[in-house]
Amino acid sequence: MADYFTDFMEKLKARNQAQPKFIQAAEEVVGSLIPVLDKHPKYKKAAIMERIVEPERVIMFRVPWEDDKGGYHVNRGFRIEMNSAIGPYKGGLRFHPTVDLGTLKFLAFEQVFKNALTTLPMGGGKGGSDFDPKGKSDAEVMRFCQSFMSELFRHIGPNTDIPAGDIGVGGREIGYMFGMYKKLRNEFTGILTGKGLNWGGSLIRPEATGYGAVYFASEMLETRGETLKDKTALVSASGNVAQYTCEKLLDLGAKPVTLSDSSGYIYDEEGIDREKLAFVMELKNLKRGRIKEYAEKYPKAVYTAVDKKLDYNPLWAHKADTAFPSATENEINAKDAKSLVDNGCYVVSEGANMPTTTEGVKIFLDAGILYGPGKAANAGGVAVSGLEMTQNSLRYGWSREEVDRKLNDIMKSIHRQCHETAAEYGTPGNYVNGANIAGFIKVADTMIDLGLVA
Ligand code: NDP
Numbered sequence: 249m250a251d252y253f254t255d256f257m258e259k260l261k262a263r264n265q266a267q268p269k270f271i272q273a274a275e276e277v278v279g280s281l282i283p284v285l286d287k288h289p290k291y292k293k294a295a296i297m298e299r300i301v302e303p304e305r306v307i308m309f310r311v312p313w314e315d316d317k318g319g320y321h322v323n324r325g326f327r328i329e330m331n332s333a334i335g336p337y338k339g340g341l342r343f344h345p346t347v348d349l350g351t352l353k354f355l356a357f358e359q360v361f362k363n364a365l366t367t368l369p370m371g372g373g374k375g376g377s378d379f380d381p382k383g384k385s386d387a388e389v390m391r392f393c394q395s396f397m398s399e400l401f402r403h404i405g406p407n408t409d410i411p412a413g414d415i416g417v418g419g420r421e422i423g424y425m426f427g428m429y430k431k432l433r434n435e436f437t438g439i440l441t442g443k444g445l446n447w448g449g450s451l452i453r454p455e456a457t458g459y460g461a462v463y464f465a466s467e468m469l470e471t472r473g474e475t476l477k478d479k480t481a482l483v484s485a486s487g488n489v490a491q492y493t494c495e496k497l498l499d500l501g502a503k504p505v506t507l508s509d510s511s512g513y514i515y516d517e518e519g520i521d522r523e524k525l526a527f528v529m530e531l532k533n534l535k536r537g538r539i540k541e542y543a544e545k546y547p548k549a550v551y552t553a554v555d556k557k558l559d560y561n562p563l564w565a566h567k568a569d570t571a572f573p574s575a576t577e578n579e580i581n582a583k584d585a586k587s588l589v590d591n592g593c594y595v596v597s598e599g600a601n602m603p604t605t606t607e608g609v610k611i612f613l614d615a616g617i618l619y620g621p622g623k624a625a626n627a628g629g630v631a632v633s634g635l636e637m638t639q640n641s642l643r644y645g646w647s648r649e650e651v652d653r654k655l656n657d658i659m660k661s662i663h664r665q666c667h668e669t670a671a672e673y674g675t676p677g678n679y680v681n682g683a684n685i686a687g688f689i690k691v692a693d694t695m696i697d698l699g700l701v702a
Contacts, residue, residue, distance in 0.1 A: 339630070465572070483571075510554070564588050605664070
């Protein structure tokens with residue numbers, strides 16, 4: 249079987265040469281699956297591996313838009329419809345200058361396994377654009393979103409593909425895209441999730457990814473008879489996931505001490521309390537300011553600007569019990585992982601997608617810390633998106649408490665599946681193997697049930 253995997257990875261690398269993040273994501277999953285294919289030859293016979301790494305469909309399109317001064321611009325739009333075996337394609341849209349085909353393929357691939365773990369019937373997809381909303385006026389963002397949706401609308405639908413938000417796509421962008429879809433189709437359907445409450449959104453959806461990552465950390469700690477109370481926490485980023493990670497950490501008695509953005513990070517030894525978090529939310533969500541302003545408002549906090557010459561991120565070198573990476577892929581390299589472990593951090597719950605490099609993951613696993621990979625730990629976001637779809641179909645809205653309870657139950661179930669599957673395949677406590685194997689088996693069995701259609 250080892251030969252089969254070596255050969256498989258060689259072919260995958262040769263066919264996807266300019267897509268290192270996709271290869272990284274695929275290699276991690278493939279590494280977990282060796283014992284599964286050994287035990288169940290049916291997956292090899294049905295060529296599930298070869299099929300699961302190929303998107304069912306890739307849509308790429310031109311997005312022209314006009315700035316406030318009358319200048320014309322062109323960005324690229326994408327939607328990767330990766331796998332629809334267990335439900336319609338589901339996954340976010342990312343607007344960031346680093347977006348390219350390989351990045352979105354990695355995200356769509358991860359999404360397939362993540363969505364399978366949620367227990368809800370959702371396939372995997374991802375999309376977005378290399379458009380950068382930062383520094384653009386509301387009117388420019390609106391014109392871009394309208395242009396983007398004027399092509400995307402013909403490929404998606406409430407039973408086909410239901411996008412959501414991701415980096416650079418929050419409530420404002422979802423609103424402009426939903427408005428354009430509604431106008432073009434002349435119908436009011438739950439075509440996007442992360443909608444505003446007045447127009448079909450779900451309570452707790454903005455909170456879901458961050459809350460879920462903290463619930464997952466609590467579940468991991470419970471396996472050692474511990475809780476998050478009085479634990480210090482390093483949190484990166486200051487966007488949607490980071491903000492609600494902090495909020496839930498505070499609810500559970502933990503002490504977040506860092507936040508960041510792409511310009512630098514703040515360290516607040518006294519802890520980021522509710523008042524300070526409210527300041528960050530206003531700064532980031534309304535004023536669209538920089539995290540540096542936190543240290544201007546609270547002078548006891550220390551701001552450190554990004555130093556591109558460093559080969560590590562000093563945020564991860566602070567002493568803490570827990571870490572919640574919530575920015576972007578590969579933000580924790582081997583050096584950072586080693587700093588975390590050496591400084592006593594023994595819980596890492598990934599709010600971001602693939603924030604730890606392959607070498608960093610190995611350091612966490614070798615150290616035997618509680619390490620929750622993104623496709624399990626951050627699945628709360630898409631899970632509540634699934635609950636938003638259910639509420640839209642019912643034309644009914646559940647209360648905040650009801651959705652939060654369902655989210656907590658789903659995170660417990662994801663943790664249980666990962667924990668049990670890791671033990672079943674001989675690697676107890678390895679949540680990477682647990683998540684990859686449990687997600688794979690559900691999708692692979694369904695692909696076999698449905699025949700050779702994709
Ligand atoms: P937001 O756009 O709300 O926030 C992104 C944050 O990350 C900002 O603070 C941003 O800083 C920082 N950031 C982004 N890219 C970089 C970079 N290249 N280097 C340093 N900092 C960066 O996004 P979200 O909070 O929604 O997403 C964060 C992560 O969580 C992503 O990996 C996303 O895929 C993942 N995720 C999100 C879900 C959701 O429901 N939103 C669901 C599951 C996963 P700056 O403003 O300076 O760019």
